[in-house]
Amino acid sequence: MSYFLEGLKQALALLFPPSADILGIIGLSLVVSASATLLAGIFAIPTGVFLAVTEFRFKRLVIGLLNTAMAIPAVLIGLLVYILVTRRGLLGFLGLLFTPWAMIMAQAFLAFPIITALSLAALKGVAKETKDLAFSLGASPLQMSLAVIRQGKFAFLTAVIAGFSRVIGETGMTLMVGGNIKGETRVMTTAISLETMKGNFELGIALGLVLLLVALLLNVFLQLMQGK
Amino acid sequence: MDTKVTGVTKIFDRRIILDSVDMELQTGAVNVIIGPNGAGKTTLLRIMGLLEKPDRGVVLFDGQPVNKLRSRQMTALRRRIAFVFQHPLILEGDVLRNMTYGPRVRKRPVGNDNIAAMLHKVGLTGKEDQDAKKLSGGEKQRLQLARVMLLEPELYLLDEPTANLDPLSTRTIETLITGIAAAGKTIVLSTHNLVQARLLGHKFFFMKEGRIVYQGAGAEIFHRPISLDIAEFASAENIIHGEIVGEGETKFLQANGLRIRVTTPFGSGRAAGVIRAEDILISREPIVSSARNCFKGIITLVEEMGIILSVAVECQKQVLISFITRESAQLMDLRPGQEVYVTFKSTAVHVIRI
Numbered sequence: 001m002s003y004f005l006e007g008l009k010q011a012l013a014l015l016f017p018p019s020a021d022i023l024g025i026i027g028l029s030l031v032v033s034a035s036a037t038l039l040a041g042i043f044a045i046p047t048g049v050f051l052a053v054t055e056f057r058f059k060r061l062v063i064g065l066l067n068t069a070m071a072i073p074a075v076l077i078g079l080l081v082y083i084l085v086t087r088r089g090l091l092g093f094l095g096l097l098f099t100p101w102a103m104i105m106a107q108a109f110l111a112f113p114i115i116t117a118l119s120l121a122a123l124k125g126v127a128k129e130t131k132d133l134a135f136s137l138g139a140s141p142l143q144m145s146l147a148v149i150r151q152g153k154f155a156f157l158t159a160v161i162a163g164f165s166r167v168i169g170e171t172g173m174t175l176m177v178g179g180n181i182k183g184e185t186r187v188m189t190t191a192i193s194l195e196t197m198k199g200n201f202e203l204g205i206a207l208g209l210v211l212l213l214v215a216l217l218l219n220v221f222l223q224l225m226q227g228k
Numbered sequence: 229m230d231t232k233v234t235g236v237t238k239i240f241d242r243r244i245i246l247d248s249v250d251m252e253l254q255t256g257a258v259n260v261i262i263g264p265n266g267a268g269k270t271t272l273l274r275i276m277g278l279l280e281k282p283d284r285g286v287v288l289f290d291g292q293p294v295n296k297l298r299s300r301q302m303t304a305l306r307r308r309i310a311f312v313f314q315h316p317l318i319l320e321g322d323v324l325r326n327m328t329y330g331p332r333v334r335k336r337p338v339g340n341d342n343i344a345a346m347l348h349k350v351g352l353t354g355k356e357d358q359d360a361k362k363l364s365g366g367e368k369q370r371l372q373l374a375r376v377m378l379l380e381p382e383l384y385l386l387d388e389p390t391a392n393l394d395p396l397s398t399r400t401i402e403t404l405i406t407g408i409a410a411a412g413k414t415i416v417l418s419t420h421n422l423v424q425a426r427l428l429g430h431k432f433f434f435m436k437e438g439r440i441v442y443q444g445a446g447a448e449i450f451h452r453p454i455s456l457d458i459a460e461f462a463s464a465e466n467i468i469h470g471e472i473v474g475e476g477e478t479k480f481l482q483a484n485g486l487r488i489r490v491t492t493p494f495g496s497g498r499a500a501g502v503i504r505a506e507d508i509l510i511s512r513e514p515i516v517s518s519a520r521n522c523f524k525g526i527i528t529l530v531e532e533m534g535i536i537l538s539v540a541v542e543c544q545k546q547v548l549i550s551f552i553t554r555e556s557a558q559l560m561d562l563r564p565g566q567e568v569y570v571t572f573k574s575t576a577v578h579v580i581r582i
Contacts, residue, residue: 129317132279136311137330138379140303147329151320 003201010202011209021183022203026210029187032100033168036107037115041160044112048119048159049148052127063120069113074106078173081106085177098179103187106177110170111163118162122155123148154226161218168214229308229382229414230255231276235285238271238438245271247438248285253416254431258409261418262425262449263435264461269418270314272435273385276416277311278302289383307334310376314388316368323347323363324356326371330379338378350374351400366397373404384408384415390424402428422462426450434458452578456500459580465505465538465549472499472579481577485544489520492579500580507576508550510539511569512560520574523548527566530557537562541570 014022051063083089085096085105096102130151134144149156171189178185180194188207195203231253238246246268253259261269274280276287278294286293289305297305319326324343331338340356347353350370355363363371369389376384386405390398405428409415419425425432432449434442436457442448453459459467470483473496481488481501488501509515514522525543532538537557539550548570552562562568 132311132313133317133319134329134333135279135306136277136313136317137333137375138303138307139329139333141299143333147319 007201007205011204011206014202014206015209022206024183025186025188025191025207028100028185029168029189030214032103032174032187033107033164036104036167037111037160037164039104039108040111040115040163041156044115044159044163045119045149045156046145048116048123048156049127049145049152051116051120052123053131053145053148063117066113066117066120070117072110072113074110074170074173075176077106077109078176081109081173081177097177098181098185100178100185102177103174103185106173107167107170110173111167114166115156115159115163118159119152119156122158123152126151126155157225158222161222165215165218169211230288230290231383231414231416232288232291233272233276233285234288236272236275236282236287237284238268238275238280239283244438246275246282249438249440251433251440251443253414255414256409256412257430258405258415258417258428259431259433260425260429261416261433261435262420262422262461263433265420267435268438269435270387273311273387273416273418276383277309277385278306279311307379308382310379310381310384312369312372312376312384312386312389314391316365316372318360318363318368318371321360322357323352323360323371326360326375327356327378330375334379343378346374346378349377350404351396364394366393369393370397370400373401377404377408382413384413386415386417388418388420390419390421398424422450434461436461451504453502453580456580456582459500459502464502465551466501466503466508468501468503468546468577469582470499470501472496481579484546486523486546488577489574490577490579491574492577494579494581498582500582502578502580503548503572503576505538505549505551507572508548509571510541510550510552510560510562511571514569515571517571518573519571521577522569522571524567524569527562527564527568529564530562541568543570 051059081102082097085091085094085102087097096105127148130148131144134147139147169189171193174187175190175193178187178190180186180190188211192204192207233249233251236246236249237244249272261272263269271280275282286295288294294302294305319329327343327346328338343356347355350373352367352370352374360371373389390401393401402424405415405417417428426446429446432444432446433440434449442454442458448454449458449462453462453464468481468483468488470481472479472490472492472494473482474480479490479492481490481499483501490501523543525541525548527539528542528547529540530537536551537554539552539557539562541548541550550570
């Protein structure tokens with residue numbers, strides 16, 4: 001127990017003030033995960049809206065697949081992206097392996113089904129009514145979709161934050177495609193994992209605290225938005 | 229806009245909601261759809277409002293079938309049609325946003341004066357800045373109507389707009405409907421309220437189990453119902469089940485100990501007689517008149533219905549309902565337990581074959 005307290009003390013010392021190394025790790029984590037979430041959201045939200053407002057033959061099947069995709073082990077996505085960007089892969093010529101780009105790509109794949117499915121689930125209640133309402137007042141299909149998006153904006157925020165939380169905490173997959181290269185692709189989770197293996201608990205604890213803080217802030221933000 | 233529905237069929241989860249519906253709306257008039265719950269009224273309106281696609285059949289506007297239209301033309305057509313939902317659908321935000329949404333999607337701004345005037349028309353004067361979701365049920369319904377009237381559509385589809393509303397809102401909406409029809413717009417009104425249907429309607433459609441079983445001027449629903457379903461739904465006060473006996477000019481409906489003289493082309497067999505309550509006279513003494521049916525009975529119930537009283541008289545085992553004015557009830561001093569005579573013409577009995 002004493003070495004945990006000792007670790008905590010040293011961890012706090014590492015954070016106040018933080019070294020450039022630590023700031024770099026935290027910054028990269030946030031940038032990579034935020035970019036991935038943004039990228040996924042750009043595709044996921046319209047997909048969720050589309051699924052919520054249109055009727056087509058295999059809709060149930062598509063939704064089933066989407067829910068299955070939410071449960072795909074991240075490590076499989078890591079494998080998929082690795083195969084895609086490795087030198088012999090389809091995108092090998094871009095040389096993306098072990099760069100933040102590959103990490104963003106993998107995290108976006110991970111976040112996409114989460115954001116889509118959560119948006120869809122949250123829209124289910126309002127989409128049909130908003131669609132009827134907008135169409136009955138003369139909206140075009142595009143204007144109708146915008147009305148649905150407006151009506152469901154908190155739902156999207158929740159979905160996006162859930163997606164972000166999932167990807168910023170992801171370790172194995174990020175390690176596979178990023179490589180945990182110091183100063184280049186080392187993010188909070190991969191750093192924690194490595195430092196813990198090496199017995200350097202203090203850095204692990206410090207970064208763990210930052211991750212917790214990020215989660216806390218996001219939830220406070222969400223509560224404030226919804227409470228409005 | 230001439231509106232016609234041909235062969236429209238809709239199936240949900242293997243249940244037939246609409247079964248090859250044909251209807252031709254009377255342009256510039258109030259078309260009333262009546263029928264029990266689950267008859268398919270809402271689905272039919274939704275299909276006419278282009279909010280739903282039929283599985284078979286087509287809606288034609290000015291002779292143009294809608295299934296051939298592209299998305300852009302569909303939007304243009306929708307902009308000529310107004311839909312008022314039974315459970316009001318309200319946009320988030322204030323009343324003003326609800327009023328301006330339609331003009332905004334048409335890129336045809338409407339002045340605040342026009343909006344204020346329209347709100348005044350529906351009794352929502354000065355409520356522009358109120359949270360629309362916090363209005364009462366009646367106010368929301370009036371907002372829905374104001375919202376679409378502002379858009380000057382040619383066809384109004386009103387799905388039970390006064391269901392569960394307070395009397396004031398109901399009266400406001402009925403007045404508005406009359407005004408819209410007077411301005412030459414076509415209205416389709418679905419309703420449960422027969423008084424309202426008779427009051428406002430020009431053409432009537434009776435729906436049952438996904439079919440339109442009658443369309444026409446209304447007499448066949450309210451005065452001489454063509455089937456027992458319609459008579460029951462149109463809440464004919466007296467529906468007497470019995471048997472036709474007799475020949476030629478002297479035929480009787482025998483029911484519950486009564487021999488009621490009737491005029492009908494039907495031969496002997498099971499039948500039902502429908503008598504409007506206003507066609508039955510009540511007197512203290514037997515009346516000698518041209519009316520061929522006069523029975524002795526005992527008053528079982530006297531009920532107030534506004535300016536009219538409903539009096540139930542038990543003759544043998546058959547209860548007959550008569551409507552009389554409050555004034556005559558007072559003059560005759562009618563109350564339960566009293567012995568009275570009921571009188572009606574043989575032609576007042578409308579016979580339905582069952």
